[in-house]
Each structure stands twice: as structure tokens, then as C-alpha cells.
Amino acid sequence: MLYLCLKYLHIIAAIFLFGFGxxxxxxxxxASRTANPQVIAHVARMVVRFDTWITTPAGFVQIITGYLLMRLSGLPMTTEWVLTSLIIFFCxxxxxxxxxVLQKRLYLMxxxxxxxxxxxxxxxxxxYKKWWWMGVVGFVGMFVIVLMMVTKMTPVQLVGLLG
Structure with a gap:
């Protein structure tokens, strides 16, 4: 039962990371596409709040529940998909x-x-351009991590299945 509760929390945290993020x-x-500073300031203020108080804690819940799930299942940290997902997660x-920091700067500007x-x-x-590209890279990484969580395979292993 503990395993299922942790798995549930792990999935909910992933949803929060993806959803709010x-x-x-x-x-x-x-908001930025409007080029209206008033609209951008309002939205950026909310974005900074949500990312600070919801998305960031969800990332910590992911780490904690992922580690506990790994321990409960007896899965070694050196398991290829686990290690790869951790590396991508920390990147x-x-x-x-x-x-x-960039979001806060956009808000202040x-x-x-x-x-x-x-x-x-x-x-x-x-x-804005720097922030935008960091978001692209971050979300690509998150998509790959979720793929590994679901398939229990690294991207290299998945590509190998296709070939």
C-alpha cells in the first residue's frame, strides 16, 4: 500500500510539474506576444508565484518519492533508465x-x-529569448523523463527497438 501511495504522489507531482510549468x-x-507591459507584468507576477510555490515544491516531491519508490522496489540507482532520468532531471x-530569475526580471522590466x-x-x-529557449530545453527533458518513467527504458534503448 505504501508503494502505491508513493507512486500516486509521484505521478501527481509530475502532473503539477508539467501542468503548472x-x-x-x-x-x-x-502575454509577451501582446507587447503590452501591463498585461506582461500581471501575468509574469502570477507565473513567478506559481512556479515558486507550486512547481518548485512538486520537483522536490518528485525527487523524494522517486527515491523512495526505487528503494521500496529494490531497484538499484545504477539501473540505466533510473540513472539517465536522474541525470536529465538534474540538468x-x-x-x-x-x-x-529571468521570469522575475521580465516582471520587473x-x-x-x-x-x-x-x-x-x-x-x-x-x-525573454533566453527564458524561452531555457523553457524549450527544460520541457524536452521533462518529456524524455516521463517517457522513461512509463517505458522503463532510456531513449537509446527505445530507438534500438525501432531499428
Whole structure:
């Protein structure tokens, strides 16, 4: 029963990571496309809050429940798909703090533009571009991790099955 409860929490945390993470990402993209500093400031403020208070803790729940599931099932850490998913998870996780910092900068730049009654400058677009690409890389990594969780195989092993 403990295993099933942990597995449930692990899946819920994955849903939160994907759901809130992807939602935040898409909302900030949509807001930025308006080029309206007021819209961007409002959305970016909410994105920073949700990513700080919901998405980030879900990542920690993923680590803890994943480790406990591995221990309960007797699966060694050196199992290829487990080790590969951990490496990708920590690579994606290493993007997380910079993403939060960039989101906060986007919020501050948009807020300053609102206060000054001006538009967004090239610096906003530069920071946005970095944030956008980090999101692309992070979500590709997350898709690969979920694929490994479901199939219990690495991407190399999956490609080998196709060939």
C-alpha cells in the first residue's frame, strides 16, 4: 500500500510539474506576444508565484518519492533508465533557478515600463529569448523523463527497438 501511495504522489507531482510549468510557460509567452507591459507584468507576477510555490515544491516531491519508490522496489540507482532520468532531471533542474530569475526580471522590466508609461525595450526581448529557449530545453527533458518513467527504458534503448 505504501508503494502505491508513493507512486500516486509521484505521478501527481509530475502532473503539477508539467501542468503548472507548461501553463506558466504558455501564459507568459502569450502575454509577451501582446507587447503590452501591463498585461506582461500581471501575468509574469502570477507565473513567478506559481512556479515558486507550486512547481518548485512538486520537483522536490518528485525527487523524494522517486527515491523512495526505487528503494521500496529494490531497484538499484545504477539501473540505466533510473540513472539517465536522474541525470536529465538534474540538468533540467539546473535550469530552474535561472528560469525563475529571468521570469522575475521580465516582471520587473514590464512593471518599470508600466510605471514609466513606455514600451518594452531590446533588453526585455533579449531576456525573454533566453527564458524561452531555457523553457524549450527544460520541457524536452521533462518529456524524455516521463517517457522513461512509463517505458522503463532510456531513449537509446527505445530507438534500438525501432531499428
Amino acid at each position: 507548461m501553463g506558466s510557460y504558455l501564459y507568459l509567452i502569450a 533540467v533542474g539546473s535550469l530552474w533557478l535561472p528560469v525563475l 514590464a512593471s518599470c515600463a508600466v510605471e514609466a508609461g513606455s514600451g518594452l525595450d531590446d533588453e526585455y526581448r533579449s531576456v
